[in-house]
Amino acid sequence: MRVPYFPGCSLKDFADNFEKSAFASASVLGVELVELPEWYCCGVVAPLEEDELIRKVAPARNFLRTKELGGNKLVTLCSMCYNTLKLTNLYMKKNPDKLERINSFMDEEENYDGTVEVIHFLELLRDIVGFEKMREKVKKPLKGLKVAPYYGCLLLRPKEVAIDSLEKPTVMEDLLKSLGAEIVNSPLKKTCCGSYQVINNKEVASKLVYKIITAVTKRGGEAVVTSCPLCHYNLDSLQKDLSDKYPGYKEVPVFYFTQLMALAFGLEEEVLGLEKHEVNPLNLLKSKGLI
């Protein structure tokens, strides 16, 4: 199965190990993620501004590239890209007059007709591949690894783009169970990670990370699993300072879900890029006999 794929900036830079592990795991499942031949920044939040149609041109071009690849589904790995592209696409579908104007900004292009569907890689795994099939491909079950899924906000809100129940999501739990991991349910799995506050108000993000991680350790969690590169960045990198600030603080490694897939599928350790982690996950994985 070939599916058009939109990487976005994170997956080509600090989070390239998530892309590598996603590509490798996907091929185990018979899925080829085909990167758009030419792609443009998802726009982050700029395209969501309703009165500035010009900012929706970049997403529209991404959808045109998708159609050129012969697909009508576009897969993202980054939650931010997912949220922005999905909302922009819905806006264009719901407002044909606005779509017409957006098309008029791109006179060198074909017209975009609103027929592409944006999905997150988690949805592809759940709805198209199926977790049962994933279970069959597991070579090294993550037995005894106590993981706490962490969703953040972008995959669940607003409701019209939610990939799962807003209040009681289960997609990551189900995925991780199929890999053989033990689930630790943290009540703060949807609490904000601090997002971009990490740049100009690090203190805010740092406090949130402390709460999120201690809620996990209190419940016996040994690792946190995210579905968003930004959540991962905050949860992983901000833990370093916490040990100094809070005596007795226990660091917890943070994984991206595709890393654990690759691990469970028995793939080469290189694709995980574990050396990029701030909180070293090697001891934990060794103690469970996973590496």
Added chain:
Amino acid sequence: MRVGVFVCHCGRNIAGTLNIEKIKEEVAKHSGVVHVEDYIFMCSDPGQKLIRDRIKEKNLDAVVVSACSPSLHEKTFRNNAASVGLNPYKVEIANIREWASWPHEGKPEEATEKAIKIIKATVEKVKSNIPLEPLSVPVTRKVLVIGGGIAGIQASLDIANAGLEVYLVEKKPSIGGKMAQFSETFPTLDCPQCIETPKMTEVANHPNIHLYAYSEVVDVSGFVGNFKVKVKRKATYVDWNKCTGCSECAKVCPVKVSSEYDVGVSQRKAIYIMFPQAVPNKATIDPEHCLRLVYGKGCGLCAKTCPAGAINFEQKEKIEEIDVGAIIVATGFDVMDPSLLTEYGGGKYKDVISALQFERILAPSGPTGGKVVRPSDGKEPKTVVFVQCAGSRDPEHYMPYCSKVCCMYTAKQALLYKHAVPNGHAYVFYIDVRTDGKGYEEFYERVLREAEATYLRGKVAEIYKEDGKLKVLGVDTLTGKGVEINADLVVLATAAVPSEGIKELAKVLRIQTDEYGWLKEAHLKLRPLETATSGIFIAGAAQFIRDITDTVSHASGAAAKALSLLSRNRIEREPLVAEVNEEICSGCGNCVEACTYQAIKIDPETNIAKINTALCEGCGACQASCPSAAIQLTNSYKKQLFEMISILAKE
């Protein structure tokens, strides 16, 4: 044919968008129109007089009033014309407000064009209208009231006191409804035991009221003034003529079941009296839990104990038929199940309870005798968090509407809690505090002073258990800060929702519900007590959640409606009913299927559709379903409709 057209401005509602002069000019050219005139408010006294004068002066034999929806003033204008001798069915309404000026506010020219077409089409229709006389039918001067809460009680008493017979049907073993479950009521802190139970007793003893407790309405046929109702009287397995309500049976019964009356806060037995003040004060056996009834043998302790020999395990349910002229639906409301609110740990944590459960805990007559303790361990909660709008005003997850009563009862509960636990502290999360009633704002101010509760403007995001406490994560939007409270007990003001089974009952009654299941009124502003089915009225929270004061007023209103309907021995009905052309009808039966009022039958001998005009509501569903146009609605004949369409569809 001499048609007069009267164009209403409706203040700015119509004239603000439509070009009245242009309308008059165009309509005057239409064949048959001999007079066109406009006025600012045609429904007002001078407006109506204007129409009457012109009918006489211009010798008009048909009138089109171009104004608002016919559901509003058709009757007004028809009666007006009739008073000067014009047959009322020679008056039609052209709805240029809801169909033209309102929906096309920004496009005055197109809207005017549309209005002209609507008026011309209506002129065409009225030209072919046949003058009609109303149908007259006899009535049964008795009323069925469904639901024995405070609304049903009030409506029943009002009607019975006026001298008419009432059948009051309640599905539970006792009347009293939600009000009987409350501790004390805002804003006066009267206890329902003091103000409702006397009314319950009055119902039981009233010579004009037949009380059918533990019964359900299963079938309704007939029509306004002449309903035939089947009531299922469920088996109680206790002969209520013998039962004295001594409760000895419940003492010996070995089976404990979660109490519905105490909303799960306590347990009752498999044979039980709902509560000590129940009316009727009779025991009922719950067949789902009684050992004898489940296994068909054994136990029978209650039968051995009963001093009156009232227990009868062989009792069967009965269907009784009653004739009534009017029906009042007073089925009330329910509260949303807190376990739906997973983000608040509803259904997961024992100490996250609904406000109705807290009422039982606060009630002096409740399972704890009014001692405030939490369900998990029976300890006195020192920190209580009240969450308002739990499931209300939340279009993304649950109900978009405001549940109306929660602000007031939460304030009351905070006060009662403070009285019971003086060293405890209450926090209240709210979006807005709505105190729109007589004495309500003053009561709220009193609570702020006396209860020393901390009111926090914001929503709660999440509630979970940590270190033995309920951690409440919320936000105070006035300071812009997140709030964390470690609570002993959380009380959710869960949304009010339509009562269970209301949709099924609505089907039986052939009345409508709205998208949530609240009963639909004939007109929200002008006919809030009536349903679209004539002779069926709504009382109380079945229409929409309302407090006790409003419920009692609403119920008395519904009673007055029923009384006015039944004040005469005969009533008049609209003659706009279906007719069958026997030459064309092939007896296919499509119309029988289409009719929701069961007004059509195929005559087995002639194989031709026959209309019961007393049942027909003139909706036209049969006409649309008939493949050969054999069935048509009086004054909505095919010829008329096609003439109208050809005008409306003209480019």
